[in-house]
Amino acid sequence: MAATLVLFHTNLRVGDNPALTAAAELGPVVPVYILDETFGRPLGGASRWWLHRSLQSLANSLKGLGAPLVLRMGDMLDTVKNIVDETGATRVFLQHGYDPTVQRGETALHDWGAKSDVEIKRFAGQVLFPPEQIRTQQDKPYTVFSPFWRTCLKQAAFAPLVRCDTITPVAKQPSSLELDALNLLPNGFDWTQSLAEAFTPGEAQALDTLDAYLDEGLKSYKEMRDHPGHAPGTSKLSAHLRFGEISPRTIWHRTQDAIARAPELARDGEWFLRELGWRDFSYHLLHHFPSLPEKPLRPAFNDFPWTDGPSAELEAWQKGLTGFPIVDAGMRQLWQTGWMHNRVRMIVASFLVKELLIHWREGEAWFWDTLVDADPASNTASWQWAAGCGADAAPYFRIFNPVLQGEKFDGDGAYVTRFVPELKNLPQKYLHKPWEAPTAVLEEAGLKLGEDYPHPIVDRKHARTRALAAFQSIKAEKP
């Protein structure tokens, strides 16, 4: 019986994986992961660590079902051709992706399949609502979230989840690289230990994380999702979703089940699913505006007077040494754990682009390298949103005040003192503005500003005036 090659890329799971289930029903399956740095954006360091662990977990699951995972490196199309030749497979099944480079790769596969009599079939699964399916009444893509989500909700009738209980392997297995040969882990100094303390990649952990969150966290999602210092706050599912260890449909169904069991969860559950909607919205934007990673959605921002190139201020931001405690706590959380709380992502992004006037692409690139959930759609869409040049973006005059944001969302300083421990003896009143503490208070707290913790790197009043002038110098047009 002819075999089917199943390509894994951003669907590193065996549960609710329509491509895998369909292939397993047809006969023998060759599960394959190909590391091709041109099929999707080349991964940053933290994502490479996650991918290594995730592939380990996927390989174990597939082995348990009956077929080993084949690992290869190199050009996607050439490698697929080789494996098809080696196994005599007549079909290639994969999950449809929306990253522009992935779409180019899929088209190349499709064209080759049509010429070579190999069936190439793409399955939905990366998002809840495929971008091509959601259109405005004028048959255009959406650029504002709320109407986008209202339209999505009208189409929210999902088929039941699919499962795969057993896989028939091919008689002659193609060769596979060892996982270490993909070179995903850092050479030399291993900085990934703290990531491993914060997260466990893999499908089993993704499902456990979701279930634990639905049991413990969902009931206070709306109220606590903006408070970074107090667990569980948000679900921390983002990296699991990014690598497709869990399908968004699984989250949708299990959340609806939780609401059906406990109707008092309805308000928080709907809010939680709405956030998942922002992920879909990001993919909607990336699909319809494929230049999103490089170019501002609002053309007026092409002329925005960003400050040039790498600078001491950019470095201070990256290292969490700006002198603004909530910004520094966020940047250190990112460095230590590979993740940052959403509220704090908004604060640090606003600080970079508005207070320091540093190009959003510098921030986006740093996040891309350091986040375990670095996502080609959500990261670029969110950075453009923060800079004011994206869809549904914050108005230019909305400049997050890091002191007020800190006091509002981390009033007791639980978050700031966890990641900026040098401030832990300061009275709460000064935790988000240590420069205002009288000398005696600083002495009592054993804190020397400028030595133990930096003075603020910008004068906020001046920075705000400069930002407003810069934003007024361009005409903000709709995309």
Ligand SMILES: Cc1cc2nc3c(=O)[nH]c(=O)nc-3n(C[C@H](O)[C@H](O)[C@H](O)COP(=O)(O)OP(=O)(O)OC[C@H]3O[C@@H](n4cnc5c(N)ncnc54)[C@H](O)[C@@H]3O)c2cc1C
């Ligand atoms: C500047 C900036 C950069 C960002 N970069 C990324 C990124 O690279 N990857 C990424 O997944 N998210 C990104 N986000 C969105 C958001 O911060 C994270 O998705 C969220 O913090 C993940 O935590 P969670 O899983 O606990 O979220 P929860 O609140 O539990 O939400 C559940 C899921 O919904 C999705 N989600 C929630 N909020 C958003 C949002 N605003 N935009 C898109 N999806 C959302 C995520 O997949 C998340 O896992 C960024 C936000 C900002 C402001």
